[in-house]
Amino acid sequence: MQYRRFGKTNLRLSVFSLGTMRYLADVENAQQTIAQALALGINHLETARGYGKSEEYLGQAIKSGLLKSRSQFYITTKIPPTANADSMRRCIWESLERLNLDYLDCLGIHGLNTWEHLEWVQAKNGCMAAVQEAVADGRVRHVGFSTHGSLEVIQAAINTDFFEFVNLHYYYFFQRNAPAIQLATEKDMGIFIISPADKGGRLYTPPQSLKDLCQPFSPLELNYRFLLNDSRITTLSVGPANPNELIEPLQVANSDIELTPTEISVFERLENHQKTILGTDKCSQCYACLPCPENINIPEVLRLRNLAVAYDMTNYGKYRYGMFENAGHWFGGMKANRCTECGDCLPRCPENLDIPALLEDTHERLNGKAGRRLWG
Structure with missing residues (x-):
């Protein structure tokens, strides 16, 4: 497993991060998936308030001692933007409680997708007031945002200079956000790519014609190589439904060399x-x-x-x-x-x-x- 600097956070994250939206069959499956991820070298686990019982299951894994040394793994959770600070204060406390944590390594504003969301972030008593309080008292170490918004909204959010990292869509088959990748790099922000296997083209079940065109590689492997070849990108989300779904993606976890002629x-x-x-x-x-x-x-x-x-x-x-x-x-x-x-x-x-x-x-x-x- 390779590790890269996550922008100005200075965290060293594995090039694959465990996304926890799909491991929710039951708490046992969640813990098995987390254990497999850790065994394979993943040191960054990403969840969200909106992912069903994901925070709760991850919290149970932490409480059980599955993640033994707090200094050897990093936890990110995400909370939607709110129009006022009080709502965000409550959400931060609830997430910490569910996760059985005293602090979050990273907190992401989840789904900063619209101009209205950006207004909430910039408002004097908006959600960032509560986030900044949590940073000041140590409950949150680093702050970023995730987005499914337009390129223009993403660039405006980056230019607020409130954030240390960004989670966004960018793949071989969707390169619209390339200017945002560059702007975030210029701001020394960590760059986290959302769901390259699924949102990037459902590449875990590609059509035969695409498989033929990609020979001797698989479409999924090529997409991962396209991303990992880009040194500006820190980490890619992998969202397994069970431990076995981690095996194929992580076969390219050490392949951060330049693209080969083939x-x-x-x-x-x-x-x-x-x-x-x-x-x-x-x-x-x-x-x-x-x-x-x-x-x-x-x-x-x-x-x-x-x-x-x-x-x-x-x-x-x-x-x-x-x-x-x-x-x-x-x-x-x-x-x-x-x-x-x-x-x-x-x-x-x-x-x-x-x-x-x-x-x-x-x-x-x-x-x-x-x-x-x-x-x-």
Whole structure:
């Protein structure tokens, strides 16, 4: 296992962190998963107030002595932004109590996704007042935020200079947040990548066509290598449902060398294949089409279409597309069938895409069962 400096926190974290959203079958399974993670060299465990009984199960593991030396592991929990300090004070105490801890190594503002959330963070008696109190009295060592928001919101949150780390989405198949990665690096912030296996493309169950294109590697392995090759990134979340699901991801835990010529050639193959298959229908994700009068997240809709058409990532596309209109600020935007063909986006598209037609096609391909967040 490799370890990297988590930005200005100066914590040395394992390049994989145990995300605890999915180990919740029962407390025994949770403890077995934690024990396996520790045995494999993971020293950072990340939970959240909103992850069902995750804090409680982790707290029981701590109380049982499973995590023996407090100085040898790090705990992060996350609490949603609140409009006032009193709510945050209560949440911090409750999380510490559930976790059986005197202090948190890291506290993340969970889901700083909207401009309103940012206003709460910046308000004089908003949630950060309580967080800063907890830092002052030692109950919290380091403060950061997690986000599913727009690039603009993420950059604005980073520029508040309130935070020492950021948890965000960034993968081979989603590179929109690259400027936020760079800005966070310039601020010497730790960078934690959220769910690269699942949100990064459901790469633990890839379609055969994608597997063929990625040979001699697996799609999941390539995504991990894309991320670990980037020295700006500290750690990647791995969220197993049981101990066995830790084995495959951690096979690349020591692979932080530069990309090999073979790996580079596979990435080039993927790019060339996408260009060939999509042709003039390829959306390059410039975001010039926004804002949409109907609040359709046009670039994200067309990104999912790109992946479905080019790589047969239809199941992933349906999974993410089903979140529109069902996950609130965690996955904002309306479905593509809300398009009124107003034409507002057309003159702004540098590729002259027939956006209304592509939106209709995407809805036909990907509309299915409504999705929701695991803990909503």
